[in-house]
Amino acid sequence: MDIAKEIKWNKEGLVPVVVQCHESGKVLMLAWMNREALANTLKTGKPIYWSRSRKSLWRKGETSGQTQTLKELLLDCDGDTLLAKVVQKGVACHTGRSTCFFKKLGRKTIRITEKPTVDPAALYGKPKKKKRPS
Amino acid sequence: MDIAKEIKWNKEGLVPVVVQCHESGKVLMLAWMNREALANTLKTGKPIYWSRSRKSLWRKGETSGQTQTLKELLLDCDGDTLLAKVVQKGVACHTGRSTCFFKKLGRKTIRITEKPTVDPAALYGKPKKKKRPS
Numbered sequence: 001m002d003i004a005k006e007i008k009w010n011k012e013g014l015v016p017v018v019v020q021c022h023e024s025g026k027v028l029m030l031a032w033m034n035r036e037a038l039a040n041t042l043k044t045g046k047p048i049y050w051s052r053s054r055k056s057l058w059r060k061g062e063t064s065g066q067t068q069t070l071k072e073l074l075l076d077c078d079g080d081t082l083l084a085k086v087v088q089k090g091v092a093c094h095t096g097r098s099t100c101f102f103k104k105l106g107r108k109t110i111r112i113t114e115k116p117t118v119d120p121a122a123l124y125g126k127p128k129k130k131k132r133p134s
Numbered sequence: 135m136d137i138a139k140e141i142k143w144n145k146e147g148l149v150p151v152v153v154q155c156h157e158s159g160k161v162l163m164l165a166w167m168n169r170e171a172l173a174n175t176l177k178t179g180k181p182i183y184w185s186r187s188r189k190s191l192w193r194k195g196e197t198s199g200q201t202q203t204l205k206e207l208l209l210d211c212d213g214d215t216l217l218a219k220v221v222q223k224g225v226a227c228h229t230g231r232s233t234c235f236f237k238k239l240g241r242k243t244i245r246i247t248e249k250p251t252v253d254p255a256a257l258y259g260k261p262k263k264k265k266r267p268s
Contacts, residue, residue, distance in 0.1 A: 001242050001243060001244065003239055003244070018164060025159025025160070026159070029210070030150060030152060030215040042241045073238070074237060074238055075239055076164065077237075078234070079237075081234075093211050097211075100210040100212070101208040101210050101215075101217040102211070103208060104207070104208055105176065105207045105209055105216075106137075107176045108137065110135065110137070113208070
């Protein structure tokens with residue numbers, strides 16, 4: 001069975017992927033996959049997504065070290081959305097928070113529900129200078 | 135604060151909404167909202183979505199009776215995805231399953247992980263004939 005044919009790809013050839021912590025059930029992020037990302041993710045067990053802003057594939061954690069390991073990948077009833085249950089190393093959000101969903105909406109207000117636990121500069125900062133030889 | 139301005143709507147004026155059971159953490163479905171759906175949902179606490187296929191608003195459960203009550207609505211770091219934590223009455227999926235995500239993907243296989251607990255015909259079937267007066 002060709003799994004890619006079971007999926008309703010959108011006009012851009014993408015499908016949204018809800019990413020959830022396998023253990024806690026926390027929803028971590030929403031990402032997108034194209035056919036190559038899906039095939040590679042199923043093959044390697046290491047989620048790779050399509051960046052719509054950079055128009056390129058990105059392996060989650062390749063820069064930050066905050067990698068994911070796939071535990072389960074589920075397709076929905078309509079065949080147009082995926083749910084990836086993962087083990088998340090460190091934090092999922094580039095802001096240093098465990099999840100990307102931390103802005104609670106009121107009718108006219110937004111309240112931040114979580115503080116960063118990691119300094120984003122530590123995740124994406126410039127490489128540290130080599131230590132002087134002692 | 136105009137909440138709608140805090141959201142990055144896509145070209146169609148929509149934003150994806152991950153819908154999660156507030157209590158169990160189970161991811162139930164992915165839906166979409168336009169500005170009107172968002173404002174109405176925040177006002178009423180009863181999620182209403184935009185159907186991309188029917189091109190109209192639909193109050194979750196209006197036909198099936200499987201309604202949702204909003205507990206929390208969260209926006210993600212990029213401002214382009216919502217997470218709705220809800221109390222789901224009955225089943226979320228039109229197939230009669232608790233969740234829309236029940237097709238587990240292997241590299242070349244799909245396995246159904248959950249059987250329907252409700253007959254879809256009971257949710258969407260024709261109105262029952264009136265009982266004869268006794």
